[in-house]
Amino acid sequence: MHELSMAQGIINAVLDTAEANNATEVNEVTVEVGRLAMINPEQLQFILGVLIENTIMEDAEINFEEIPAEIKCYDCDFNGEAILDDKDHYAPMVKCPKCDSLNVETLNGKDIVVKNIVIEKPDDA
Amino acid sequence: MHQIADVEVAKNIMDANKKLAHKNLHKLEDNGIFCVDFVGAIGSGKTTLVEEIIDNTDYKIGVLAGDVISKFDAGRIEKHNVPVVGLNTGKECHLDAHLVGHGLADLPLDDLDMVIIENVGNLICPVDFELGSHLRIVVVSVTEGDDTVEKHPIIFQTSDVVVINKVDLADAVGADADKMVCDAQKLNPNVKVIKSSLKEGIGLDEIIAAIEEAMNS
Ligand SMILES: Nc1nc2c(ncn2[C@@H]2O[C@H](COP(=O)(O)OP(=O)(O)OP(=O)(O)O)[C@@H](O)[C@H]2O)c(=O)[nH]1
Ligand SMILES: [Zn+2]
Ligand SMILES: [Zn+2]
Ligand SMILES: [Zn+2]
Ligand SMILES: [Zn+2]
Numbered sequence: 002m003h004e005l006s007m008a009q010g011i012i013n014a015v016l017d018t019a020e021a022n023n024a025t026e027v028n029e030v031t032v033e034v035g036r037l038a039m040i041n042p043e044q045l046q047f048i049l050g051v052l053i054e055n056t057i058m059e060d061a062e063i064n065f066e067e068i069p070a071e072i073k074c075y076d077c078d079f080n081g082e083a084i085l086d087d088k089d090h091y092a093p094m095v096k097c098p099k100c101d102s103l104n105v106e107t108l109n110g111k112d113i114v115v116k117n118i119v120i121e122k123p124d125d126a
Numbered sequence: 127m128h129q130i131a132d133v134e135v136a137k138n139i140m141d142a143n144k145k146l147a148h149k150n151l152h153k154l155e156d157n158g159i160f161c162v163d164f165v166g167a168i169g170s171g172k173t174t175l176v177e178e179i180i181d182n183t184d185y186k187i188g189v190l191a192g193d194v195i196s197k198f199d200a201g202r203i204e205k206h207n208v209p210v211v212g213l214n215t216g217k218e219c220h221l222d223a224h225l226v227g228h229g230l231a232d233l234p235l236d237d238l239d240m241v242i243i244e245n246v247g248n249l250i251c252p253v254d255f256e257l258g259s260h261l262r263i264v265v266v267s268v269t270e271g272d273d274t275v276e277k278h279p280i281i282f283q284t285s286d287v288v289v290i291n292k293v294d295l296a297d298a299v300g301a302d303a304d305k306m307v308c309d310a311q312k313l314n315p316n317v318k319v320i321k322s323s324l325k326e327g328i329g330l331d332e333i334i335a336a337i338e339e340a341m342n343s
Pocket of ligand 3: 078100
């Protein structure tokens with residue numbers, strides 16, 4: 002259930018930025034979730050919904066963007082997006098799409114990044 | 127009147143933990159300490175393994191024992207006369223670098239050669255949280271079922287050593303330990319896989335050798 006600590010991290014990042022920009026309200030939040038982060042966006046969405054009550058992001062629409070896994074293959078030098086075995090959607094296996102090798106280094110796809118927010122602020126701020 | 131603004135945040139939620147993990151690693155290295163962290167399923171034998179390593183090597187070891195309620199494992203390890211700090215996660219399902227940082231502050235680092243961290247029993251969440259160790263060992267036992275490895279690929283892909291424990295019970299629970307070994311090697315061709323029965327003293331020497339190999343490389 003570490004969606005809880007992730008949610009708190011996301012909210013802090015949003016509120017810090019919102020306050021620094023004199024926001025009166027946050028309308029939209031976009032979060033990138035790496036395909037290899039051990040996070041279930043649905044659970045994250047649910048917990049965020051609970052935690053944002055009574056904050057200026059209470060009514061914000063929260064969008065998740067999936068970030069693909071990028072790998073480097075040690076067997077065939079492939080560099081790019083990995084095929085993920087989707088049988089366990091949030092615990093995928095990372096494989097080289099070119100030669101099927103599992104001897105790969107993960108370059109991208111583990112992070113959770115708050116990308117941007119849409120805010121409302123007074124005209125004179 | 128109000129205006130609408132699109133503001134870039136670009137904040138990586140994982141970075142805070144990563145930074146603290148690097149800080150932990152530097153602190154350990156400044157003190158010449160090698161750090162191993164054990165992850166693995168609940169009840170797979172992590173604490174038993176820590177106890178065996180303490181009793182069967184001459185290293186000056188300090189232990190950080192993570193648990194939802196930390197007093198249980200910490201209490202067991204204390205009996206082996208080594209410094210131990212229990213890290214209470216409360217509700218969380220994994221240790222993070224921040225908690226480990228607090229734990230390190232409570233260990234006598236000047237007087238240690240090795241720190242062992244025992245994570246909360248969980249094959250999923252610890253993957254997302256580096257702690258700052260040099261070597262990660264995942265411990266599973268045959269009693270979780272011989273499909274445990276293939277069902278949790280990422281923790282096996284991100285660990286350096288895999289211990290398949292309780293092989294003494296394999297027949298009793300109808301588990302094929304060799305299948306687990308193959309699954310781990312398939313998932314992570316670079317990983318070292320060791321079958322053990324800590325109860326019967328099998329595999330312990332190999333596990334210690336794997337730690338020493340990493341220490342000296
Ligand atoms: N039969 C058998 N039992 C074992 C072996 N290794 C450990 N055990 C037993 O398995 C039980 C759980 O071992 P622990 O070392 O407490 O497991 P753990 O992984 O630390 O458990 P948590 O911290 O609760 O996740 C204990 O009763 C151990 O004595 C083994 O190789 N064979
Ligand atoms: Zn969890
Ligand atoms: Zn390849
Ligand atoms: Zn334990
Ligand atoms: Zn603190």
